[in-house]
Structures are given as C-alpha cells and as structure tokens.
Amino acid sequence: MDIHEYMVTLGLQAKKAANMLARASTEQKNQALLAVASALEQQLAQLLIANKKDLQAGEEKGLDAALLDRLALNGERIQGMAEGLRQIAALPDPVGEISDLNYRPSGIQVGKMRVPLGVIGIIYESRPNVTADAAGLCLKAGNAAILRGGSEAAFSNQAIAACITLGLEQAKLSHNTVQVVQTTDRKAVGELITLKEYVDVIVPRGGKGLIQRVAMEASVPVIKHLHGVCHVYIDDQADIHKAIAIADNAKTQRYGTCNTMETLLVAENIASKVLPELARIYQQKGVEIRACKKTLTYITNALAATEEDWDTEYLAPVLSIRVVSGLDQALEHIYQHSSGHTEAIISENYSRSRRFLLEVDSSSVMVNASTRFADGFEYGLGAEIGISTDKIHARGPVGLEGLTSQKYIVLGDGHIRQ
Amino acid sequence: MDIHEYMVTLGLQAKKAANMLARASTEQKNQALLAVASALEQQLAQLLIANKKDLQAGEEKGLDAALLDRLALNGERIQGMAEGLRQIAALPDPVGEISDLNYRPSGIQVGKMRVPLGVIGIIYESRPNVTADAAGLCLKAGNAAILRGGSEAAFSNQAIAACITLGLEQAKLSHNTVQVVQTTDRKAVGELITLKEYVDVIVPRGGKGLIQRVAMEASVPVIKHLHGVCHVYIDDQADIHKAIAIADNAKTQRYGTCNTMETLLVAENIASKVLPELARIYQQKGVEIRACKKTLTYITNALAATEEDWDTEYLAPVLSIRVVSGLDQALEHIYQHSSGHTEAIISENYSRSRRFLLEVDSSSVMVNASTRFADGFEYGLGAEIGISTDKIHARGPVGLEGLTSQKYIVLGDGHIRQ
Numbered sequence: 001m002d003i004h005e006y007m008v009t010l011g012l013q014a015k016k017a018a019n020m021l022a023r024a025s026t027e028q029k030n031q032a033l034l035a036v037a038s039a040l041e042q043q044l045a046q047l048l049i050a051n052k053k054d055l056q057a058g059e060e061k062g063l064d065a066a067l068l069d070r071l072a073l074n075g076e077r078i079q080g081m082a083e084g085l086r087q088i089a090a091l092p093d094p095v096g097e098i099s100d101l102n103y104r105p106s107g108i109q110v111g112k113m114r115v116p117l118g119v120i121g122i123i124y125e126s127r128p129n130v131t132a133d134a135a136g137l138c139l140k141a142g143n144a145a146i147l148r149g150g151s152e153a154a155f156s157n158q159a160i161a162a163c164i165t166l167g168l169e170q171a172k173l174s175h176n177t178v179q180v181v182q183t184t185d186r187k188a189v190g191e192l193i194t195l196k197e198y199v200d201v202i203v204p205r206g207g208k209g210l211i212q213r214v215a216m217e218a219s220v221p222v223i224k225h226l227h228g229v230c231h232v233y234i235d236d237q238a239d240i241h242k243a244i245a246i247a248d249n250a251k252t253q254r255y256g257t258c259n260t261m262e263t264l265l266v267a268e269n270i271a272s273k274v275l276p277e278l279a280r281i282y283q284q285k286g287v288e289i290r291a292c293k294k295t296l297t298y299i300t301n302a303l304a305a306t307e308e309d310w311d312t313e314y315l316a317p318v319l320s321i322r323v324v325s326g327l328d329q330a331l332e333h334i335y336q337h338s339s340g341h342t343e344a345i346i347s348e349n350y351s352r353s354r355r356f357l358l359e360v361d362s363s364s365v366m367v368n369a370s371t372r373f374a375d376g377f378e379y380g381l382g383a384e385i386g387i388s389t390d391k392i393h394a395r396g397p398v399g400l401e402g403l404t405s406q407k408y409i410v411l412g413d414g415h416i417r418q
Numbered sequence: 419m420d421i422h423e424y425m426v427t428l429g430l431q432a433k434k435a436a437n438m439l440a441r442a443s444t445e446q447k448n449q450a451l452l453a454v455a456s457a458l459e460q461q462l463a464q465l466l467i468a469n470k471k472d473l474q475a476g477e478e479k480g481l482d483a484a485l486l487d488r489l490a491l492n493g494e495r496i497q498g499m500a501e502g503l504r505q506i507a508a509l510p511d512p513v514g515e516i517s518d519l520n521y522r523p524s525g526i527q528v529g530k531m532r533v534p535l536g537v538i539g540i541i542y543e544s545r546p547n548v549t550a551d552a553a554g555l556c557l558k559a560g561n562a563a564i565l566r567g568g569s570e571a572a573f574s575n576q577a578i579a580a581c582i583t584l585g586l587e588q589a590k591l592s593h594n595t596v597q598v599v600q601t602t603d604r605k606a607v608g609e610l611i612t613l614k615e616y617v618d619v620i621v622p623r624g625g626k627g628l629i630q631r632v633a634m635e636a637s638v639p640v641i642k643h644l645h646g647v648c649h650v651y652i653d654d655q656a657d658i659h660k661a662i663a664i665a666d667n668a669k670t671q672r673y674g675t676c677n678t679m680e681t682l683l684v685a686e687n688i689a690s691k692v693l694p695e696l697a698r699i700y701q702q703k704g705v706e707i708r709a710c711k712k713t714l715t716y717i718t719n720a721l722a723a724t725e726e727d728w729d730t731e732y733l734a735p736v737l738s739i740r741v742v743s744g745l746d747q748a749l750e751h752i753y754q755h756s757s758g759h760t761e762a763i764i765s766e767n768y769s770r771s772r773r774f775l776l777e778v779d780s781s782s783v784m785v786n787a788s789t790r791f792a793d794g795f796e797y798g799l800g801a802e803i804g805i806s807t808d809k810i811h812a813r814g815p816v817g818l819e820g821l822t823s824q825k826y827i828v829l830g831d832g833h834i835r836q
Contacts, residue, residue, distance in 0.1 A: 373830075
C-alpha cells in the first residue's frame, strides 16, 4: 500500500464526512456518542482479547512497566471510556451558537456563529482510551477525526474503532466520521501532519519527543503543549497558611502531571517563615529538593540546584526552590524559565497580584490557588483534548470550544453598501 | 550582511520589545500612535521626496501604471495614514479585558484575560500606507511588529518608519516595537516566515502569488485569505426588489475588492423575473456576463461560461451567472466552488435562510445583504489588518481582537485541589 495515497484517501473521506457532520443535529451526534458507549460495554470481552495481544507483543518487545500500564485495558478503564462519552453527550453542543449579534449603523445585524473546524488529526502514543476520548470530543464539536495511535496499541485501537463505527452507523452518521489509521508505518504520521488540503488541525498527545517532532515537521496547524515548568511565587505579603497549603498541594497532589509545580520561588523576607516548614512537609512526602544558595541557608537536606534545574520538568517528586528579592525578580525568573503553562502568586497584596496577573505570559495565571487547578474539568470545560501553551487559536485547557471556529453572520433586509 | 543573522537579531529585538509593550499602558500606546500621526504630517515633504525616489526607480524599471499608482504618496494619502492612526488610538484597548469570570464548584474563579500575541510579521507589496496602518494596529494590540514591504517602496517605507520611530520614542516605547526590515534581499522573507522562536504570526498582504508563497513556505502560523470567489444566491422566494438591488450592489459597487460577488446563482423559478432586469443593469454598467446554458435562455449579450469561470475571482467588471434548481443545488455549487470568503442568500423564506446560515462554511454568511458588507469597518471592528478565510484563530475580517489571544486567569483564596 502506498502510504501517501492511503492518507490522502483518508483525508478526502474525512473531509466529506466533516461536511455532512457539520449539518448533523445535536440529537444525532449525542445518539452516536451514547451508542459508542454502549458498544464499548457490550464488547468488553473482545476489547480485552485485543488488548491482551498488544500487551503480549509489548512484553516480548520488552516495553517498560509504566508503558505497559498505560497500554493496559481492564473493566474499569473500559467503563471509564464509556462514562467519558456519556459525559460528552451531556455537554451543550457548541456548534451553531450565535453570539454578539448587534445592529450596525448601516442597518445590518452582524454576529458570530460557532462552527466546526473540519477535520482533526489526533496523534497519540500508547493509551488506547485516547481513541474513544478524542473521537468523542471531535464528534461532539462536529469535526471528523483521523486517529493515529501508537503501534503498541494497534489491536486495542482497532477494537475500539470497531465500537465507534458501530455507534456511528446506529446514529446514521458516516463511518468515515472517525477513521483510525490502519497502518503502523511511521510514514503515516509524516503524511498526516502535512495534509494541508484535508486536515485543519493536528493535536498530538504524548511525550515531549512525539510533540516536538510533530510541531517541527507539521505544516498543518498544531494545538499542543511541549512541557509544563510551572512556578509558584510566595510573595512576602502572602498569608503563610495559604502559602504552605498551596506550595504543598501544587507539588505533591500528583507528581506526573503537566500542571504540577516544578519550581518554587520565595520572597526573601518571608523565606524564614515558610521554607523550614515546607522542607519538613516535602521531606515527609519524599520530595527531593534542589535549592539555590540562599535557600540552603534556610533548609537542610537539599541538593544545590544547577542552572539546568530551572528549566526542568521533573514529573517526579523533585522540586527546585529559589529565594528571590521580591516580585520583580520572580517575574524575571518566570520570564526566563517558564514554559508558558501555569504560574501562581501567593499574596495578599492587591497591586502585586494585579501586576502578576497582567504581566505573566502563561496559558493560566493564578492568584492564591494551586497550579493543579489548570485543567479542563476544573475550569468547567466539561472535558479537554489537551492543554495548549501556544497563543494562536486555543490557549490553556482546550475543550469543545477549542475544537470549533466562528464565522460571521450578517442579517439584512435588502441592505446594500453605500 | 548575513540575512539569517540579521533576521534573528530583528526577531530577538522584537521579542524583547513585545515583552515591554505587553505591560505598556493604554495611554502610552495611544500617545505613540498620535505622535506617529503628527510626525507623518510634519514630515510630509521628506515623505514625498522619498516616495519620488521610489516612483522614479519604478518608472525606470517599467512598473505598470496600476502598480505605480499604488506606490504613489501625496498629501491626501499621507493625511489618510495619519487619520487612520488617530482612529486606531480612539479604539478601545483590547489588552487586559477580562471576560467570563465565574465561580467554579471548587471555589476558584476562572476567567479569561485578553493578551497580545507577541511578535507579528507583516509581509506586503507596494502600498507604503500599509507600513503605518499595520504598525498602528499591531501597536494598539500590544504586539511588536516586523514589517517587510515591497522593494519598490523601500525609500517610502524607510521614511514612514522614521516617523514611527520618532513617535515611539516620544511615548518612551522601544524603537524596536516596530522594525522595518532594512534589506530588499528576498531571502529576508523566507527567514521571517520560519522564525518560529521569535515570530508568533505572519500576516501577508498583497496579491495571490505573494500569499500563496508565504502560506506554502511558512512554519510560523499565517493569517491570510487567498482570494474571494463570493456568491449571491437568489432564492425563488426572494423579494425581487431586494434581490436586484443586492445583486447589482454586490457586483458593481466596487470591482476590485475581495468581497465583490463573482458568481450569481439564481433559482430557476424566479429566473425570468430577475435575470432580464439584472442583465440590463449590468450591461448599462459595462459588466461582462459569463452565463450557464439556462441563463442564456433568459438573457442576451452574454458569453457562455466555461468550467473555469466558476472558480475565478475576476476582480473586474465580469460576472458568472448560473441558474440552479433551488437551494440544494446552490449549496452544492457553493461547496464546490466557494473560496470560503463570503456568500449571501436572498430569500424571504425562514427555513431556507436558516439552513443557508448554518450550512455554508464561509468566513461570512449573509441573508438579504450585499457581500460588500464583509469588511472590518462595516462589522464594527474599527479597523482591519486583513480578512481570514482560514478557520484557525481568526476568521473573517481581522481587527484588533484577532491580533490578541486569551489566557486563563484563576482567582482563589488559598484553594488547593482535592
């Protein structure tokens, strides 16, 4: 099979399906989502058999335990996928929403109508649940999807795809609405991300390596974030109780997430009041500290931080801490080292909080809250397909709205331009 | 001079200036805009001298009259630039606008704050006024700009740039806020559109050739429209008076604009009532008609349309006309041939108008109004940097808002994630 031709065929089919889907009613899309959810539950046995094939192949290939865990399906995880689809069905349909419809001096009414993007390519790694999640979000937002999962999950993804096809057919939607790439040839990714004529946006989900490669080589627009080096700055006018609770939560509530704090900045004037207590908490929880020289004068049991630490996303129980003179130095540090994901200030000072909100150029900027809140569900988006640290199109957690665009609508009564 | 190094230097300087500008007050930005406007008026003599150099060189190179006209400055055009900048100064500042700030069940408040995109690269052809217009819009939206105009306008652009620098300095903003590329080497464009690390978006302005080249080769996101093949569909339930007025206006109010109608679709049942009258009007105004076979049974003095006509943006007193069976065939024709710019239906039928609004996938979709309204000023954007027919980020006329992004802000009171 010629990969280029194959991908162009998928693209063409997707574009045609997208054109039909854009006109599908909310009810029809929801029917499809619910039908896929039921199919997943009903075909649990087949899904587990397919998954076992992937797991066995993975073990033979010597994949590590973490990867095998991400790859594994079980009753609970399949139930989770079905539940996720039902939640997406319950969300309001973004398509067709009309906003800002106002009369202009010429007499015409001008407003905006939310419309699907068209065709979305999703490139992901070994988690098979992404197949159902991503398909569900794209479908609800009226977009056709082309899904390219990791080759390790090929059997699982095909089995999930079969459930999706079933659901689409039950709702009388084209089976090309969601297509799973049927080849594990890596060239397929290169084709997908340059299929400008048929694909409107690419969403890569996975490790930094995958995302970097996709971002570098794509000519189709990409919604992505590379990594999250999130900062919390404890101002010297912080409430100490809040500061300690947030600095604890932002690091230790979960270690492997992109919104976890990786660097703590502490104003010099408050360092002696918060650092010893925080060091005690972190030590208790097994968090390794990489500290600047000044920090080392307040705490023991810490390593000296290197320059590299300030740019590292640990995704692990490791934290770098730096004592700064105040807000200006904190902002400067964030400007130099932030990945543009999420930063928080802990302060009771109005003017400094206001400055921090305005001046920090990240996808989420917070006052007196844990960076762990940077999440589509916490923000009320209902679901998220990813978090974007870019500025074009979507920024921060990307939900259904981020998978749509807006066109202008004009209502007149025979109006002509003078 | 090494072009790559030079462009990287411009990029670095722009990024630094953008970081400063993002924090500049509305007043400071407006001061700069007004100071540039005054400088343009005060340096009228120098601008005309510089422009004369370009015009003389252009004549020696044998540029055609239309191009020389676009290149030419005079008192009125310079006054127009100054006036445009004063209008931009009078527009509300989009930066810092907070919207949708709501409490979430966790207790945090989540909202969005409008922020500048960062650095915008503008690539344009021979119109020197773009230098002032584009610089003004970028500046007001808090973005640094790198401007690359056509080599034919090099002296004029430098003279305008000198006025911009003067204005920026008077408002105590960095002169790197707006940089004009100082080389006419074409390699500079190739560098600018791939400067991913420093440039956030590229806006090409000019002919289809330029825009196609930029879109093809850019790795930086591009806000663009290639061409406008705009359609008006006269439904058989149209008000005949409105239909004729709009079909006349959409074609003849101006011929050279991208929102001018290029193809008229007429429902068969109403063709005999509108086509003869329209043909009379068009003939009177010197509009050449390229007609489908059916159309030719209603009118005389028309050429037979070829397949190519349905995809052609004439930008001239030429119009293609096709008789269709009704709405479905009109939608199908638009789906096949539209450039995604602007389409209008003329109808008194509620359900058909509603379907047209939903189903036509163009940046502007209209009911009973002339396509000529598709314009930033008519839509109330105050000014426009261009019209986008893409779906990512900005669609339709792009004003100040299209030159910004939104970040999430989270306000808490010591909130941590459970």
